Amino acid sequence: MDLQPSFSFELFPPRTPEGVAKLPAAISQLASVGPNYFSVTHGACGSDQDGTYDTLLTVVEHTGVDVAPHLTCVGSTRANVARTLQRYQEAGVKRIVALRGDLPDNARTPFAPGEFRYASDLVTFIRQTCGDTFKIEVAAYPETHPEAGCPDVDFDNFRRKVEAGADGALTQLFYNADAYFDFMERCEKAGIDIPIVPGIMPITSFEKTLRFCTSCGADLPRWVRLRLEHLQNDRTALLEFGLSVVTRLCETLLRNGAPGLHFYTINHAEPTLRLWNSLALTVPA
Numbered sequence: 001m002d003l004q005p006s007f008s009f010e011l012f013p014p015r016t017p018e019g020v021a022k023l024p025a026a027i028s029q030l031a032s033v034g035p036n037y038f039s040v041t042h043g044a045c046g047s048d049q050d051g052t053y054d055t056l057l058t059v060v061e062h063t064g065v066d067v068a069p070h071l072t073c074v075g076s077t078r079a080n081v082a083r084t085l086q087r088y089q090e091a092g093v094k095r096i097v098a099l100r101g102d103l104p105d106n107a108r109t110p111f112a113p114g115e116f117r118y119a120s121d122l123v124t125f126i127r128q129t130c131g132d133t134f135k136i137e138v139a140a141y142p143e144t145h146p147e148a149g150c151p152d153v154d155f156d157n158f159r160r161k162v163e164a165g166a167d168g169a170l171t172q173l174f175y176n177a178d179a180y181f182d183f184m185e186r187c188e189k190a191g192i193d194i195p196i197v198p199g200i201m202p203i204t205s206f207e208k209t210l211r212f213c214t215s216c217g218a219d220l221p222r223w224v225r226l227r228l229e230h231l232q233n234d235r236t237a238l239l240e241f242g243l244s245v246v247t248r249l250c251e252t253l254l255r256n257g258a259p260g261l262h263f264y265t266i267n268h269a270e271p272t273l274r275l276w277n278s279l280a281l282t283v284p285a
């Protein structure tokens with residue numbers, strides 16, 4: 001197993017001409033600190049597929065850094081996924097983040113439409129069709145996936161993805177380090193030893209942080225929520241407080257064995273780089 005910590009930056013395909021224009025500068029700034037790879041999100045139900053590919057090409061064009069496209073399977077067919085995998089293979093992609101994707105709002109059943117039901121089916125399909133061509137990352141939920149009724153069942157479902165052939169996992173964002181450590185203990189007991197890299201979202205706004213946490217079921221500790229609410233009209237103070245909270249979280253995670261950090265950049269270099277500098281990370285050569 002890789003003993004060097006892995007640091008990665010997540011991007012999304014910009015949806016406006018302004019976002020497209022700003023992306024190369026953000027990518028170059030982020031690449032300057034030497035991440036192991038960038039990842040690029042992919043809209044569920046096949047949306048944004050070209051956006052993911054175009055963003056991937058932008059990273060390739062502006063940096064020499066590896067790119068891992070996310071691949072969602074909800075609403076997709078085996079033939080479509082096979083075509084996408086072929087395209088990635090031809091582009092020299094070596095790593096994929098394999099996901100189910102969020103169910104459409106109008107979904108009538110709790111099951112994913114299309115030919116894949118769960119991310120574990122997608123991992124199995126990638127292994128069957130592409131062997132070991134790609135390193136496969138999957139999603140992990142230290143605080144339990146919001147659709148799952150029971151943490152134990154959700155953990156069993158995570159294990160299915162590992163058994164299907166995942167090489168590593170990236171977690172949902174969280175601000176409670178104990179949730180991650182508890183998840184790691186459960187993995188150890190279950191004999192799961194793939195690297196599980198915490199997903200880190202810098203704090204830059206009270207409203208956005210609250211919204212992100214609500215949408216993915218992450219616990220925003222009461223004291224953090226109250227402080228952010230109190231500071232919401234003082235941007236400088238809020239940024240400083242948010243930075244100290246997330247720096248402490250990252251330091252605690254790394255000091256206690258986290259195998260790296262995956263930063264949700266939302267295509268903004270500055271908050272992630274401020275955090276990076278505050279951590280004074282020693283980047284692997």
Ligand code: FAD
Nearest residue numbers: 041042044070099100101102118119139145148157170172
């Ligand atoms: P799964 O692992 O399939 O799990 C989904 C639900 O089904 C869980 O509740 C699980 O417990 C349950 N389940 C799984 N297997 C079974 C089974 N065999 N029987 C019964 N129940 C089962 N979304 C996007 O649309 N695009 C992205 O690019 C994207 N990137 C992400 C990156 C990261 C690091 C993370 C953490 C999430 C990302 N998401 C993305 C969000 C993700 O798609 C959603 O959280 C989605 O609802 C679940 O995807 P999954 O791959 O975890 O699904």
